[in-house]
Amino acid sequence: xxxxxxxxxxxxxxxxxxxxxxKGNCTVREVHEILTQNKEAxxxxxxxxxxxxxxxxLVKRDTSSKTHIYSALASQQKTQQHLxxxxxxxxxxxxxxxxxxxxxxxxxxxxxxxxxxxKYLNELDNK
Amino acid sequence: xxxxxxxxxxxxxxxxxxxxxxKGNCTVREVHEILTQNKEAxxxxxxxxxxxxxxxxLVKRDTSSKTHIYSALASQQKTQQHLxxxxxxxxxxxxxxxxxxxxxxxxxxxxxxxxxxxKYLNELDNK
DNA sequence: TTAGTAATACGAAACAATTCGTAAATAAAA
DNA sequence: TTTTATTTACGAATTGTTTCGTATTACTAA
Numbered sequence: 001x002x003x004x005x006x007x008x009x010x011x012x013x014x015x016x017x018x019x020x021x022x023k024g025n026c027t028v029r030e031v032h033e034i035l036t037q038n039k040e041a042x043x044x045x046x047x048x049x050x051x052x053x054x055x056x057x058l059v060k061r062d063t064s065s066k067t068h069i070y071s072a073l074a075s076q077q078k079t080q081q082h083l084x085x086x087x088x089x090x091x092x093x094x095x096x097x098x099x100x101x102x103x104x105x106x107x108x109x110x111x112x113x114x115x116x117x118x119k120y121l122n123e124l125d126n127k
Numbered sequence: 128x129x130x131x132x133x134x135x136x137x138x139x140x141x142x143x144x145x146x147x148x149x150k151g152n153c154t155v156r157e158v159h160e161i162l163t164q165n166k167e168a169x170x171x172x173x174x175x176x177x178x179x180x181x182x183x184x185l186v187k188r189d190t191s192s193k194t195h196i197y198s199a200l201a202s203q204q205k206t207q208q209h210l211x212x213x214x215x216x217x218x219x220x221x222x223x224x225x226x227x228x229x230x231x232x233x234x235x236x237x238x239x240x241x242x243x244x245x246k247y248l249n250e251l252d253n254k
Numbered sequence: 255t256t257a258g259t260a261a262t263a264c265g266a267a268a269c270a271a272t273t274c275g276t277a278a279a280t281a282a283a284a
Numbered sequence: 285t286t287t288t289a290t291t292t293a294c295g296a297a298t299t300g301t302t303t304c305g306t307a308t309t310a311c312t313a314a
Binding site for chain 4: 027028029043044047048051063066067068
Binding site for chain 2: 011015018080083087088090091092093095097098100104105114116117118120121
């Protein structure tokens with residue numbers, strides 16, 4: 001499958017994708033500024049990874065001006081779906097329920113969030 | 128932190144850990160047989176990975192007889208917890224609820240599983 | 255005892271991801 | 285125009301993972 005690349009970003013690539021998903025269009029500089037709020041990294045490192053992401057088809061870029069503008073090509077929905085499925089298979093013996101309970105148990109979720117999930121479960125029932 | 132290794136197994140290591148979590152004690156041969164039900168791999172490859180896991184402290188082994196007996200040292204619970212947290216931070220902007228819904232929406236979960244999760248959510252409410 | 259089988263140990267090759275130095279191109283400022 | 289700063293491009297070093305060939309050791313059966 002040629003779309004394999006689209007769903008298997010590395011961790012560094014994921015960090016960048018998250019920024020692009022949220023911001024839409026970004027220069028390397030903008031992405032780099034956000035990245036380095038949390039961790040150390042050289043500018044050319046960020047640049048290189050984004051160039052590789054372009055080669056892989058994870059992002060597209062507008063090169064009409066000297067400073068290129070990047071945006072995500074990999075869909076947030078599909079990427080998340082793929083990562084979750086892999087984790088379920090990989091570490092939870094294929095049981096989505098076990099992953100869900102692990103996720104809810106240890107990440108402090110607000111009452112609102114829990115209500116939302118209940119609503120969601122009821123909808124699943126009615127199918 | 129020295130326990131970092133315990134919670135960041137590679138994918139190959141996770142495959143093996145899953146087997147050890149389920150079976151308890153295993154020889155390399157046993158693990159290898161199970162692994163190769165799903166994918167190709169040479170015996171010495173499986174062996175090598177298990178040896179590295181031993182160096183890293185992910186597994187322990189009994190070497191009193193020629194055929195070594197391996198078992199998991201990394202706790203299933205802690206490893207899963209760590210992986211889920213990372214995924215939530217990494218790909219779901221920190222929202223456990225979003226991950227949960229993604230997980231439930233795309234993995235076909237049985238009615239029993241869904242009931243179990245509902246029960247679990249109600250318990251969470253009562254805390 | 256000898257031949258064959260199955261195990262471990264070890265090292266190195268192959269591959270992928272990350273990091274960064276340096277050069278070249280472009281644009282902006284002096 | 286000349287200098288300075290910013291950007292891209294490229295290549296190479298580093299690190300980590302996976303894979304496997306080969307040697308050695310121990311056990312089993314002929």
